[in-house]
Amino acid sequence: MSRTVRMNQGVEWALHGCVALSWVARDRAIPAAKLAELNGLPAPYLNKQLQALAHAGVLRSTNGPKGGFRLARGPEEITVLDVVLAIEGEGEAFRCTEIRQRGPFPTPRRDCRVPCQIASVMHDAEMAWRRTLTERSIADIAAEVEASNPQVRKRICSWLDSSS
Amino acid sequence: MSRTVRMNQGVEWALHGCVALSWVARDRAIPAAKLAELNGLPAPYLNKQLQALAHAGVLRSTNGPKGGFRLARGPEEITVLDVVLAIEGEGEAFRCTEIRQRGPFPTPRRDCRVPCQIASVMHDAEMAWRRTLTERSIADIAAEVEASNPQVRKRICSWLDSSS
Numbered sequence: 001m002s003r004t005v006r007m008n009q010g011v012e013w014a015l016h017g018c019v020a021l022s023w024v025a026r027d028r029a030i031p032a033a034k035l036a037e038l039n040g041l042p043a044p045y046l047n048k049q050l051q052a053l054a055h056a057g058v059l060r061s062t063n064g065p066k067g068g069f070r071l072a073r074g075p076e077e078i079t080v081l082d083v084v085l086a087i088e089g090e091g092e093a094f095r096c097t098e099i100r101q102r103g104p105f106p107t108p109r110r111d112c113r114v115p116c117q118i119a120s121v122m123h124d125a126e127m128a129w130r131r132t133l134t135e136r137s138i139a140d141i142a143a144e145v146e147a148s149n150p151q152v153r154k155r156i157c158s159w160l161d162s163s164s
Numbered sequence: 165m166s167r168t169v170r171m172n173q174g175v176e177w178a179l180h181g182c183v184a185l186s187w188v189a190r191d192r193a194i195p196a197a198k199l200a201e202l203n204g205l206p207a208p209y210l211n212k213q214l215q216a217l218a219h220a221g222v223l224r225s226t227n228g229p230k231g232g233f234r235l236a237r238g239p240e241e242i243t244v245l246d247v248v249l250a251i252e253g254e255g256e257a258f259r260c261t262e263i264r265q266r267g268p269f270p271t272p273r274r275d276c277r278v279p280c281q282i283a284s285v286m287h288d289a290e291m292a293w294r295r296t297l298t299e300r301s302i303a304d305i306a307a308e309v310e311a312s313n314p315q316v317r318k319r320i321c322s323w324l325d326s327s328s
Contacts, residue, residue: 007257007286015282016263040266080285093171099180100309102204105319117308118179121244122171125296132289144281145264155269 010049010087013041015141017050018058018083022075022142023157029061029068030160038156049087056086075142081133094122174213174251177205179305181214182222182247186239186306187321193225193232194324202320213251220250239306245297258286 017035024030032050036043050069054061060072071078096119100107115123146153181199188194196214200207214233218225224236235242260283264271279287310317 006255006259009259009261011258011286012261012263012282019282038267038269039263041263080289091170094175095170095173097173097176099176099203099205103202104323105202105316107313107316111313114312117305117312118176118183121297121300121305122175125244125293128296129289129293132292133285136285141281141285148278148281149271149275152269152271159268 007084008087010045010052011084013039013046014049014053014083014087015080015138017046017069018053018071018075018078018138019142019145020156020160021059021069021071022138023153024070024160026070026074028161029066029070031068034068034160038160053083053086056082058082058086071138074139076137076139078138079134080136080138080141081130083138084133092123092126094119094126096122171248172251174209174216175248177203177210178213178217178247178251179244179302181210181233182217182235182239182242182302183306183309184320184324185223185233185235186302187317188234188324190234190238192325193230193234195232198232198324202324217247217250220246222246222250235302238303240301240303242302243298244300244302244305245294247302248297256287256290258283258290260286 016039020035020038021030032047033043035041035050036046039046050059051061053059054069054072057072058078059069061067061069096116098112098116100116101109101112114120142153180203184199184202185194196211197207199205199214200210203210214223215225217223218233218236221236222242223233225231225233260280262276262280264280265273265276278284306317
């Protein structure tokens with residue numbers, strides 16, 4: 001059985017977009033259509049993800065004929081978690097609805113100042129997940145991509161530079 | 165901004181259900197309607213979650229007038245992850261669609277035998293999340309709930325026993 005509730009597909013798109021942007025000169029804005037073409041993605045939906053990244057302060061967006069998107073700070077200062085939360089939202093995946101306070105034997109309110117044990121386990125797992133995503137930056141991933149495919153950066157970079 | 169794609173609410177229901185079942189005599193099946201009443205939940209939807217748990221081998225389901233659900237093995241042998249995956253599905257939350265193989269500079273197929281660097285980071289995070297959920301069993305949570313509310317087990321247990 002596959003996961004019923006998957007992560008937003010935009011997370012993958014946004015991460016690939018940020019890696020590509022990390023290779024371009026910092027003062028150079030790249031249009032969403034160009035990034036979409038590079039990754040074989042539909043431009044309107046990718047644009048939506050890029051807007052979410054800009055809203056979260058990961059990208060900077062500029063308008064006009066030379067407009068587009070660029071990283072808002074150095075790629076070594078953007079963690080994978082920054083990108084994931086920009087797309088998925090800041091909240092935790094598990095939401096406790098205080099089931100312990102319902103039914104014929106509700107836990108008294110005064111005993112509910114600490115989180116429910118179930119919510120607590122789910123929170124610990126979310127924190128472990130976040131820690132892993134915090135330990136890796138866009139710069140780390142870009143370097144790994146380049147190490148496995150030494151031509152890719154140069155090619156993508158000159159293609160983005162030449163025609164945007 | 166709250167998380168756009170949250171975890172299935174059934175995860176919370178299923179975990180509370182398993183904790184309650186861990187308190188009942190092992191040979192005693194509890195009807196879904198009874199567990200729903202105990203937790204103040206709508207019976208048809210909780211029943212769907214319990215069926216998923218039975219399908220995954222976490223619960224055993226029996227039909228007939230004394231039918232219902234019970235744990236398929238000891239609560240110390242059921243991890244929180246077992247319950248979460250039974251409801252959410254076994255697959256990982258992040259799904260790689262091989263974006264690196266698209267666009268004007270696709271990574272050659274032969275270089276794609278190892279996972280994409282982005283998929284790899286997301287997988288590491290998923291594993292960290294799963295490890296945390298594997299480290300805790302239904303028995304652990306039940307013990308913590310009981311420690312914080314010493315009467316709850318006895319009360320719930322006798323209520324479930326008396327009227328099911």
